[in-house]
Amino acid sequence: MLWKDKYELGVPIIDAQHRELFQRVGDFLKTLRSPVSWEEKVNSVNETLEFMKGYVVEHFHDEEEYQRSISYPGYEAHKEVHDDMVNYVQEVSQEYESSGYNEKLMQQFGGRLLSWLINHVASDDQRIAAYAIEKGVAGGEG
Amino acid sequence: MRDNVHSLFLEATRNVFQLMLDLSDISDRSAENFPSDEGLGISIGIEGDLTGEVIYRFPNDTSLSMVNIMSGMEVDSVDDFVVSAISEIANIISGNVLTMLAENDLKCDIQPPVPSKPDENGGYELQTIKCISTTVGDVCLEIRLNAA
Numbered sequence: 001m002l003w004k005d006k007y008e009l010g011v012p013i014i015d016a017q018h019r020e021l022f023q024r025v026g027d028f029l030k031t032l033r034s035p036v037s038w039e040e041k042v043n044s045v046n047e048t049l050e051f052m053k054g055y056v057v058e059h060f061h062d063e064e065e066y067q068r069s070i071s072y073p074g075y076e077a078h079k080e081v082h083d084d085m086v087n088y089v090q091e092v093s094q095e096y097e098s099s100g101y102n103e104k105l106m107q108q109f110g111g112r113l114l115s116w117l118i119n120h121v122a123s124d125d126q127r128i129a130a131y132a133i134e135k136g137v138a139g140g141e142g
Numbered sequence: 143m144r145d146n147v148h149s150l151f152l153e154a155t156r157n158v159f160q161l162m163l164d165l166s167d168i169s170d171r172s173a174e175n176f177p178s179d180e181g182l183g184i185s186i187g188i189e190g191d192l193t194g195e196v197i198y199r200f201p202n203d204t205s206l207s208m209v210n211i212m213s214g215m216e217v218d219s220v221d222d223f224v225v226s227a228i229s230e231i232a233n234i235i236s237g238n239v240l241t242m243l244a245e246n247d248l249k250c251d252i253q254p255p256v257p258s259k260p261d262e263n264g265g266y267e268l269q270t271i272k273c274i275s276t277t278v279g280d281v282c283l284e285i286r287l288n289a290a
């Protein structure tokens with residue numbers, strides 16, 4: 001996954017987390033898509049999956065904290081979007097484990113995650129920055 | 143407003159393509175000669191003040207290029223990963239259209255993306271096919287809606 005400058009919010013702590021998030025999701029997808037058999041890669045897929053999942057939750061939490069700190073009016077709606085994604089990740093993970101690590105489930109999950117994350121960072125998260133700049137509270141949080 | 147629903151879908155598609163894929167060179171094209179039986183057809187069901195479905199049709203080359211742009215990885219077949227990534231884009235576009243409809247006092251909900259099926263009902267009040275052309279290929283939207 002490629003990081004683009006247009007994803008920058010201008011809030012140093014969130015921008016650093018987004019870069020890290022893209023890195024971890026990118027590593028997960030690279031492993032998921034590597035041209036070897038599923039048996040050969042399933043262990044590394046599971047490792048990068050866990051490494052990425054933990055960070056998603058951490059980032060969502062920190063970003064919600066930041067929104068509260070600037071009294072972002074879209075906080076509730078944004079938290080709902082985060083919660084829906086966390087629930088989806090948890091549901092897929094459970095199904096994936098009880099299926100004995102079915103590849104199709106993970107490929108579908110990876111594809112959706114790719115599009116979801118780009119849209120969320122490029123669109124929903126940008127609105128936090130737009131508000132912070134408008135209110136003159138951007139930048140001081142790093 | 144209702145007669146303009148298709149233009150909201152086109153506008154939302156353009157916006158998402160620009161935002162997510164950095165594709166800004168997008169023009170309208172005629173629906174003629176669009177290969178509807180090959181490639182990916184993704185249906186998003188709509189309920190509420192408008193009821194029916196919108197089908198997004200992506201030729202395989204278009205799907206592959208889109209996923210390549212987003213992931214930075216080469217993809218050579220429209221597999222489960224690609225179908226899911228493109229389905230999520232159809233979901234995102236449709237979600238943005240809902241927001242635009244709500245601003246025009248039309249309240250609707252969408253259903254999760256599913257593979258499109260041939261039309262069995264027919265006779266929709268709003269039935270149209272709109273196509274756009276991008277630097278990574280064409281996309282067609284087939285709109286089949288009834289007012290509640």
Ligand SMILES: [Fe+2]
Nearest residue numbers: 018063121125
């Ligand atoms: Fe974020």
Ligand SMILES: [Fe+2]
Nearest residue numbers: 063120124125
């Ligand atoms: Fe967010």
